[in-house]
Amino acid sequence: EAGVTQFPSHSVIEKGQTVTLRCDPISGHDNLYWYRRVMGKEIKFLLHFVKESKQDESGMPNNRFLAERTGGTYSTLKVQPAELEDSGVYFCASSQVASSRNEQFFGPGTRLTVL
């Protein structure tokens, strides 16, 4: 079974440009999460989808960030316009609803560098 995949693995852009990150969760996982790790800090929650609906977007830093999950399969996270402080590693995770443990399976992340 394929794990969570993310694209691209790395992205280097200039301040003011737009970047779109993609996440493909494990097939059948209704829950999809975005997290971010800024250098030297802990991994922080951004938002949570259940199927195509945003369940919790309390961690989104500002309105320059837009996440979508049309059709309830893959998700995209767009940053427009990017700022220097947006640099970091963006992780996606997915989980099933059924189990009480409900562990989240993480992708390898997209390393975003804003110059």
Add this chain to the structure above:
Amino acid sequence: GQNIDQPTEMTATEGAIVQINCTYQTSGFNGLFWYQQHAGEAPTFLSYNVLDGLEEKGRFSSFLSRSKGYSYLLLKELQMKDSASYLCAQRGGGNKLTFGTGTQLKVEL
């Protein structure tokens, strides 16, 4: 907010035992996870505790005390491949995880 505290780094010898501690705020507690992350790779699930006590899985065990807001990850018979970052994460409402900064473990010969 929820603060997760764990040591920044630890060093241990191959074949030895190491214990990585984690403390968290007890309010809103809904489970405690440990993940392993090698550099440049995805965090991978190691263990889950929601009730007090020890959960054992092969060379890895995890302990939880809910009243003390305390957990530890125990790694036995250390191998060089165990060199990695170990992330303590608390689950709160809505299943979102709050992570510590991770403990970088270095296993030496």
